Amino acid sequence: MIYGHSIESNIRKSLADCVFFHSVEYHRCLTSTSDRAKELAQDGGAEGTVILAGTQTAGRGRMGRHFYSPEGSGLYMSILLRPDELRNDPGLLTACGAVAVWQAIYKLANVKTDIKWVNDLYYQQKKLCGILAEGQFNNDGTLAYVILGIGINITRPEHGYDPEIDDKTIALHDFILDRQIEYSALCAAVTEAFGDIYNKLPNLDFLDIYRKQSCVLGQNITYLRDGQLHQGKAIAIDDHARLVIDKGECRKEILSSGEISLVRAAL
Ligand code: BTN
Numbered sequence: 001m002i003y004g005h006s007i008e009s010n011i012r013k014s015l016a017d018c019v020f021f022h023s024v025e026y027h028r029c030l031t032s033t034s035d036r037a038k039e040l041a042q043d044g045g046a047e048g049t050v051i052l053a054g055t056q057t058a059g060r061g062r063m064g065r066h067f068y069s070p071e072g073s074g075l076y077m078s079i080l081l082r083p084d085e086l087r088n089d090p091g092l093l094t095a096c097g098a099v100a101v102w103q104a105i106y107k108l109a110n111v112k113t114d115i116k117w118v119n120d121l122y123y124q125q126k127k128l129c130g131i132l133a134e135g136q137f138n139n140d141g142t143l144a145y146v147i148l149g150i151g152i153n154i155t156r157p158e159h160g161y162d163p164e165i166d167d168k169t170i171a172l173h174d175f176i177l178d179r180q181i182e183y184s185a186l187c188a189a190v191t192e193a194f195g196d197i198y199n200k201l202p203n204l205d206f207l208d209i210y211r212k213q214s215c216v217l218g219q220n221i222t223y224l225r226d227g228q229l230h231q232g233k234a235i236a237i238d239d240h241a242r243l244v245i246d247k248g249e250c251r252k253e254i255l256s257s258g259e260i261s262l263v264r265a266a267l
Helices: 007-015 033-042 090-109 183-200 206-212
Strands: 023-030 049-056 074-081 114-116 120-123 126-137 143-153 220-225 228-237 243-248 251-255 260-262
Touching: 007 023, 007 183, 023 033, 033 049, 033 074, 033 126, 033 143, 049 183, 074 183, 090 114, 090 120, 090 126, 090 143, 090 183, 090 206, 143 183, 206 228, 228 251
Parallel strands: 023 049
Antiparallel strands: 049 074, 074 143, 114 120, 120 126, 126 143, 220 228, 220 260, 228 243, 243 251
């Protein structure tokens, strides 16, 4: 991976032609790219601002979890969005992010990854990418801004990932062996794909990929609601990227957020 003084200018060059891109900041180390993006958002920062870091000391994931962000191993990026009324749907924005990363990896490496509802990308049943959308609402319920945080594992760190996640985590270069995935090219491909999908909203064509590449649809799953474990079969993803679950006996449930686990059949 390339690092050094020229990284920000390399990235700026790669991003220059991306639709919707406004400006980029690269930091060697941040608590979280989303913290920095939030500061900028509160200072009136423009949509399309991209924040990158070589490492994060307090990278965060969904459900208050830590997002392990080892130096020089991944793309840790946050994009500042100011959605208008056509784009005022946080669940859909997260799905846009998942499809954008899927398309970027397909473009650069010709590999089809799996999208695990709601916003993770997996390969060989191991997590490759996590996405976290955090929003600030106006008093009238519209979104003032959204920070879309994306973490993609590019290269396995020399000493592996945190032992708790090491055997459940995969990096692009664990399975893309015939080419180097360049940091700035990946960043540009994600930004370009995201901008393209975002600009076309409320066109929902991107959901075709979200559904087709889902590793959840048609599967038996478990999920937590109100502290209770539930199960059912994931049967559809609706036009708000919500998961429709068949609970049997003609009962259905629709999840708009949360965490699900696949029930794998014993061999
Ligand atoms: C998850 O797996 O639950 C979501 C992980 C999101 C991680 C990215 S890395 C860039 C941005 N900054 C953060 O602190 N989190 C997101």
